[in-house]
Amino acid sequence: MMAKLNDKPLLSARNLGKHYGQRLGCRDVNFDLYEGEVLAVVGESGSGKSTLLGLLATELSPTAGAVNYRMRDGETRNLFDLSEAERRFLLRTDWGFVRQDARDGLRMGVSAGGNVGERLMAVGGRHYGRIRDTASDWLNRVEIEPERIDDLPKSFSGGMRQRLQIARNLVTHPRLVFMDEPTSSLDVSVQARLLDLIRGLVSELGLAVIIVTHDLAVARLLSHRIMVMRQGRVIETGLTDQVLDDPREAYTQLLVSSVLAA
Amino acid sequence: MSAVAAPQASGYNFAYLDEQTKRMIRRAILKGIAIPGYQVPFASREMPMPYGWGTGGVQVTAAIIGPADVLKVIDQGSDDTTNAVSIRKFFAKTAGVATTTETKDATIIQTRHRIPERQLTEKQTIVFQVPIPEPLRFLEPRETETRKLHALADYGLMHVKLYEDISRHGHIATTYDYPVEVADRYVMNPSPTPKFDNPKMHMSPALQLFGAGREKRIYAVPPFTKVRSLDFEDHPFEVQRFDKPCALCAATNVYLDEVVLDDRGGRMFVCSDSDYCEERRADGHRGELSGEAPHLVGGAA
Numbered sequence: 001m002m003a004k005l006n007d008k009p010l011l012s013a014r015n016l017g018k019h020y021g022q023r024l025g026c027r028d029v030n031f032d033l034y035e036g037e038v039l040a041v042v043g044e045s046g047s048g049k050s051t052l053l054g055l056l057a058t059e060l061s062p063t064a065g066a067v068n069y070r071m072r073d074g075e076t077r078n079l080f081d082l083s084e085a086e087r088r089f090l091l092r093t094d095w096g097f098v099r100q101d102a103r104d105g106l107r108m109g110v111s112a113g114g115n116v117g118e119r120l121m122a123v124g125g126r127h128y129g130r131i132r133d134t135a136s137d138w139l140n141r142v143e144i145e146p147e148r149i150d151d152l153p154k155s156f157s158g159g160m161r162q163r164l165q166i167a168r169n170l171v172t173h174p175r176l177v178f179m180d181e182p183t184s185s186l187d188v189s190v191q192a193r194l195l196d197l198i199r200g201l202v203s204e205l206g207l208a209v210i211i212v213t214h215d216l217a218v219a220r221l222l223s224h225r226i227m228v229m230r231q232g233r234v235i236e237t238g239l240t241d242q243v244l245d246d247p248r249e250a251y252t253q254l255l256v257s258s259v260l261a262a
Numbered sequence: 263m264s265a266v267a268a269p270q271a272s273g274y275n276f277a278y279l280d281e282q283t284k285r286m287i288r289r290a291i292l293k294g295i296a297i298p299g300y301q302v303p304f305a306s307r308e309m310p311m312p313y314g315w316g317t318g319g320v321q322v323t324a325a326i327i328g329p330a331d332v333l334k335v336i337d338q339g340s341d342d343t344t345n346a347v348s349i350r351k352f353f354a355k356t357a358g359v360a361t362t363t364e365t366k367d368a369t370i371i372q373t374r375h376r377i378p379e380r381q382l383t384e385k386q387t388i389v390f391q392v393p394i395p396e397p398l399r400f401l402e403p404r405e406t407e408t409r410k411l412h413a414l415a416d417y418g419l420m421h422v423k424l425y426e427d428i429s430r431h432g433h434i435a436t437t438y439d440y441p442v443e444v445a446d447r448y449v450m451n452p453s454p455t456p457k458f459d460n461p462k463m464h465m466s467p468a469l470q471l472f473g474a475g476r477e478k479r480i481y482a483v484p485p486f487t488k489v490r491s492l493d494f495e496d497h498p499f500e501v502q503r504f505d506k507p508c509a510l511c512a513a514t515n516v517y518l519d520e521v522v523l524d525d526r527g528g529r530m531f532v533c534s535d536s537d538y539c540e541e542r543r544a545d546g547h548r549g550e551l552s553g554e555a556p557h558l559v560g561g562a563a
């Protein structure tokens with residue numbers, strides 16, 4: 001029964017596109033994402049990565065196409081047909097969204113514990129002690145000392161803030177996490193630690209992840225599959241190692257070689 | 263509320279506001295009653311007093327008051343503060359209505375900070391002066407977003423606020439304007455009454471109306487409506503408790519104010535609801551200091 005469910009994609013984008021007025025955001029995007037799979041979206045600045053992520057997370061509305069999502073009850077729905085209430089429920093139970101800038105993903109005026117506990121309370125958690133225990137447990141899992149549970153994110157380093165965002169998102173055991181450049185605001189040494197942590201949690205929890213990055217090293221480390229975007233379209237897609245080791249498209253070759261040169 | 267007076271010819275209108283404005287406010291009130299706890303926007307008018315003086319409450323009172331009404335105005339439980347006196351005078355002058363300090367005689371009670379200790383009746387309406395109507399404001403400054411959260415009954419943030427309270431103070435430290443859920447649906451700020459008064463809102467026989475002048479919102483709790491104070495299972499809502507009874511009338515289970523007696527640190531705790539205290543003393547109740555300091559609280563000791 002379970003295996004049969006998992007044969008179906010968790011999420012499918014079909015002919016997905018968005019224009020901002022005349023300007024192209026992205027178009028004709030088609031892909032399937034399966035449970036536990038990590039998909040990296042790469043491409044130069046302005047290629048449409050954030051637009052695509054915004055569409056998938058239903059933060060933007062499309063000008064074409066659909067995103068079909070297999071809900072927890074097994075039913076597949078077009079995300080753009082969900083009611084606002086259903087959409088919000090999905091956003092904070094079954095999904096996570098880790099932002100490039102922690103200030104967009106955290107409540108800076110609320111303690112670390114409150115940040116992690118918010119989703120639990122949003123879905124009806126009404127036992128302070130249990131919320132706190134769960135928050136403390138999650139802080140520990142993202143390598144933040146539980147003693148800092150009552151501190152404000154303002155007093156945290158950049159790396160800690162990103163880890164706090166991750167804890168805040170994972171506390172409801174989502175199946176799918178969106179990440180938009182989660183490491184790019186950090187120093188290289190801090191990046192490595194965060195990537196290790198993400199990689200560990202992803203495999204431990206069997207998370208599906210769609211991660212936008214301009215850093216091919218991040219894509220190589222985290223993702224199973226990769227999608228290369230250019231001027232709003234997907235120009236190459238495949239297993240990450242294959243695409244990066246043996247890119248077919250000239251543009252991808254250029255991307256890869258510029259990384260090698262760097 | 264009694265029958266509404268016809269406009270007067272003198273150029274001044276009954277209860278200050280013109281009839282059209284009163285109709286607009288009454289429509290907002292009716293909508294508020296129909297959707298308990300929901301904040302109804304209204305076109306708040308300039309009143310001849312500053313915002314901090316309860317212009318929202320004054321407009322609600324002006325819209326519902328009739329010539330046969332008897333008005334009581336309280337501030338901090340007392341009828342004698344400048345604010346209460348000036349609002350009472352305002353209606354005595356503009357509507358010519360009778361005023362009273364006695365809860366039992368009033369048909370409309372406009373209040374800042376307290377709900378009278380004496381149980382209100384079906385014949386009474388209590389009007390609250392509200393400075394900040396939006397309970398979600400603390401964590402979500404965006405109006406578009408708070409409106410959406412109310413529409414979806416998405417109130418997790420209220421508990422984040424209480425969570426922060428407990429994590430900082432070891433208990434829910436909010437003592438005034440303690441948020442409530444009305445009729446199992448909307449979350450509402452009760453205005454800066456002490457949480458001690460929250461249980462009085464639950465299933466109250468009186469109509470409860472709330473007016474926020476600066477923020478241009480009206481909301482309502484109809485008679486006999488469920489009002490529940492938010493809390494956690496392991497940190498249940500509790501009202502303030504006082505160790506001693508009122509020093510003047512020996513009342514227990516009432517809200518007490520501290521009164522400084524002298525400059526040597528002498529003090530006593532007395533009913534914040536001065537009408538309630540006076541009535542008890544008139545009935546012969548005596549507190550441990552009732553003989554000593556009657557002048558401090560005024561009225562008949």
Ligand SMILES: Nc1ncnc2c1ncn2[C@@H]1O[C@H](COP(=O)(O)OP(=O)(O)OP(=O)(O)O)[C@@H](O)[C@H]1O
Pocket residue numbers: 020023024025026043044045046047048049050051052214
């Ligand atoms: N809100 C908007 N209004 C108008 N055009 C937009 C808007 N957001 C993005 N665009 C345009 O859509 C295209 C794709 O932008 P998008 O932000 O998706 O790219 P990106 O790949 O995420 O770039 P970056 O790597 O710089 O973040 C660009 O041409 C951009 O100018």
Ligand SMILES: [Mg+2]
Pocket residue numbers: 049050051
């Ligand atoms: Mg982007």
Ligand SMILES: [Zn+2]
Pocket residue numbers: 508509510511512513532533538539540542
């Ligand atoms: Zn007393």
